[in-house]
Amino acid sequence: MSVVLVINSGSSSLKYSLMDMQRELPLGEGLIERIGQESGDITHTVRRVSEGEAAPAVLDRKHRSARRIADHDEAFAVMLEQFAEHGPVLEEHHPVAVGHRVVHGGARFFAPTPIDALVEINIEDLSELAPLHNPGAVAGIRAGRRAFPDVPHVAVFDTAFHQTLPPAAYTYAIDKAVAERHRVRRYGFHGTSHKFVSEQAAAFLGRPLAELRQIVLHLGNGVSMTAIDGGRSVETSMGMTPLEGLVMGTRSGDIDPAVLLHLSRRAGMSIDDLDALLNKRSGLLGLAGRSDMRDILAGVEDGEDAATLAFEVYIHRLRAYVGAYVAQLGGVDVISFTAGVGENAARVRGETLATFGFLGLEIDPELNERPSPGIRRISTAGSSIEVLVVPTNEELEIARQALSLV
Incomplete structure (x- = not known):
């Protein structure tokens, strides 16, 4: 053994x-x-x-x-x-x-x-x-x-899977010498999860990984999205740190950098204050006082304004990134949801893809709502894009990669 x-x-x-x-x-x-x-x-x-x-x-x-x-x-x-x-x-x-x-x-x-x-x-x-x-x-x-x-x-x-990002995807438009001196670039995270899920999706569909254009949404307390072309990461939402990109449990995701300058000058916030604000007091927690999507969804059901706005901001950002990644890939064959929210929150999945009918994408509401412990399809038979729920297993992926060396 x-x-x-x-x-x-x-x-x-x-x-x-x-x-x-x-x-x-x-x-x-x-x-x-x-x-x-x-x-x-x-x-x-x-x-x-x-x-x-x-x-x-x-x-x-x-x-x-x-x-x-x-x-x-x-x-x-x-x-x-x-x-x-x-x-x-x-x-x-x-x-x-x-x-x-x-x-x-x-x-x-x-x-x-x-x-x-x-x-x-x-x-x-x-x-x-x-x-x-x-x-x-x-x-x-x-x-x-x-x-x-x-x-x-x-x-x-976590960053290794994203080493295939092209320079146009990982380069920030700041002074080149400053960026090189201080190693400032996009690195991307959740790589073991994105790799595992994309490979599981290809195996489930019985299609070669090298032929598929995929978008994987890793939605947990930390949230990231990756565009995967032929098994290679070509775009990802997290950046130099896991703070960039989508709205998360306690992290802000994308924000105008000038906001930090404004808060420093206007509110006298220090670097440590700003770090704590963006990483620990933002995201769903900052908008609605709760970082767990289950609590946010319960608040939406109860008609709470703060929870409703937090949910709408969360979904708005997800849709924007999905659309951008479809454009970067020149189309998409498979969209997979994974991690705690992605695997369990049917409303998040449905709302995220609700506006992509123009691409021929169709979600089967019954399949989307039906819980299952394993990988499953939630798109209709006639959908032009396969939509899957794929349980992630980062421990297994780490074990596979470690075993591959010994």
Whole structure:
């Protein structure tokens, strides 16, 4: 059995999944939160799949506990304790590789990369481009290499899939020397999700990936859209950081840069104030006081003005980007929705594509409303464009890429 341990390490959290790569299903997974705080939260889940079962893994046992966890080294020790106490036993399911999710690879990393000391340094150096994400990834990598010294460790970058962007798509129109000196360009994010979903869509349709023009909408608390031509990212909504683009749970997305200058001069807001405003107090939260789309939709149903406006702004931006990406691709064959909102909010899907009937696109209302745990078509048989709901699985994609190297 080929087993890969997938690690997603944040500044104060450690998410892990032990993947059986023959079935491409998790054997066990967990989340350790509040690292470095007074009391850490630990959730460990053991999953069971019967012999010969083709369906996704069935939840077996979930274990919760709490204790203080000083740092990422201790978090890895706690993870090993959870596997030893609750299973699956790592001696029987020893990983052949450890795959680490890294948010920002800059322009240096364009593929899954074996981790050594130099790669660690490079990822740490890129922390200035992702100060909320890369430092946690580096801490997880260092703790992981100490915990599993004899296993290959592989970095899988959110930005790597977007290294195929053409210069016209990734270049900002500012002074060239300034941009080059400070590495200012569009990098794009959610790459593992966009790659996974586009490949799943092609397989579901039974069509070669190389022949398809696709638009993938990753709609979660973070929101991004990518135009994919023949399996290659050619346009994406997030930029140098995950802040650019679409309206998100707490992030503003696109905004006139002069607004920041205005707020600095008029309101006396500092760089840190503006950073907090755009990343933590904007988006749906800033417009309606709630960042969860389920709460926004409930507010819309109740006739709340703030929730209604937030929803309309959200949809307006999505439609604008879909239209732009259709133009960039010269047409589109497949549009896929994924992530928490994309997979579960039928109204968001329907409203986003409601104005594209002129392209021959038709959504089947019944199929759109019908819940299903797997990939499914929600367009009509006569629609000129296939519209799909494709559950994403970034852990599996990271495991696949890590295994590909070993």
